[in-house]
Amino acid sequence: MDIAITTDEFLRFRKLIYDESGISLSDQKQSLVASRLSKRMRELGLMTFTEYYEQVTSDPTREEFVRLLDLISTNKTDFFREAKHFEFLRERILPELAGEKRIRIWSSACSTGEEPYTIAMTLYEGVSDPSQWDFQVLASDLSTRVLAKAAAGVYSEDRFRDVPPDVLRRHFLRGRGEQAGAYKVKPHLAQMIRFRRLNLMNDQFPIQAPLDLVFCRNVMIYFDRPTQGRLVNKFHRYLKPGGYLFIGHSESLQWVEHPFKLLAPTIYQKER
Numbered sequence: 001m002d003i004a005i006t007t008d009e010f011l012r013f014r015k016l017i018y019d020e021s022g023i024s025l026s027d028q029k030q031s032l033v034a035s036r037l038s039k040r041m042r043e044l045g046l047m048t049f050t051e052y053y054e055q056v057t058s059d060p061t062r063e064e065f066v067r068l069l070d071l072i073s074t075n076k077t078d079f080f081r082e083a084k085h086f087e088f089l090r091e092r093i094l095p096e097l098a099g100e101k102r103i104r105i106w107s108s109a110c111s112t113g114e115e116p117y118t119i120a121m122t123l124y125e126g127v128s129d130p131s132q133w134d135f136q137v138l139a140s141d142l143s144t145r146v147l148a149k150a151a152a153g154v155y156s157e158d159r160f161r162d163v164p165p166d167v168l169r170r171h172f173l174r175g176r177g178e179q180a181g182a183y184k185v186k187p188h189l190a191q192m193i194r195f196r197r198l199n200l201m202n203d204q205f206p207i208q209a210p211l212d213l214v215f216c217r218n219v220m221i222y223f224d225r226p227t228q229g230r231l232v233n234k235f236h237r238y239l240k241p242g243g244y245l246f247i248g249h250s251e252s253l254q255w256v257e258h259p260f261k262l263l264a265p266t267i268y269q270k271e272r
């Protein structure tokens with residue numbers, strides 16, 4: 001049974017979550033907040049949301065706040081999710097960079113890692129001699145829990161249904177014995193990716209610009225329009241002229257002021 005949350009308590013949590021993460025919860029999300037946080041509150045022996053709010057906001061280490069955000073955010077993802085983006089990367093972006101053989105990509109809400117590993121597999125498979133290329137993928141998320149899973153690079157077999165078997169074999173190691181049914185990323189792929197915790201609400205990001213491509217998929221849907229606008233303008237600063245931005249298939253920048261050119265649905269380009 002969920003612990004009851006009053007509207008007043010919900011509004012206080014909603015503001016706290018919005019101020020930190022940009023995640024904008026509608027009035028309809030009151031019971032969702034109660035159900036996602038109740039278990040954690042029981043673990044802590046707390047009976048009311050007011051007590052939990054006190055605990056979260058008085059913790060100088062902010063550890064409990066990070067946990068709270070982990071529980072609120074939605075982390076659904078998949079290998080080769082929204083496959084058109086990976087085709088575009090292989091067929092359009094890689095040939096454009098064939099001269100310099102250097103590519104910098106940021107997977108900016110990477111969740112449990114399926115997106116950056118798919119990017120890395122696409123890069124590796126998309127060129128004739130990967131050893132001649134300088135590939136770097138930065139993968140970041142707000143949630144420490146998903147980042148730990150992403151960095152471990154271990155997934156159960158059923159997660160790979162959209163990965164061709166030969167591609168899976170080249171880049172993931174099949175577990176044996178106690179690890180049967182699981183696959184672990186191979187070192188050549190793992191070393192293409194760096195994981196770190198970054199909050200998209202920050203004004204600046206400690207990353208090496210300029211980037212060729214930013215993936216920001218299926219997270220802006222949780223942000224309100226002014227927040228979306230600020231974010232895509234920040235991405236614009238970190239991209240090189242002619243660089244690309246991919247957003248999720250159910251997202252649009254139609255109502256947001258931004259300087260990008262729309263190339264195809266969900267694919268944007270910075271002017272050259």
Ligand SMILES: C[S@@+](CC[C@H](N)C(=O)[O-])C[C@H]1O[C@@H](n2cnc3c(N)ncnc32)[C@H](O)[C@@H]1O
Pocket residue numbers: 020021022023073074075076077078081108109110111112115140141142143146198199200201216217218219248
């Ligand atoms: C639904 S997942 C999307 C994963 C992947 N990009 C995809 O499309 O499959 C959304 C992710 O955004 C992250 N997120 C939410 N707010 C964020 C913020 N302010 N900064 C960085 N990441 C955030 C969540 O932790 C979650 O892992």
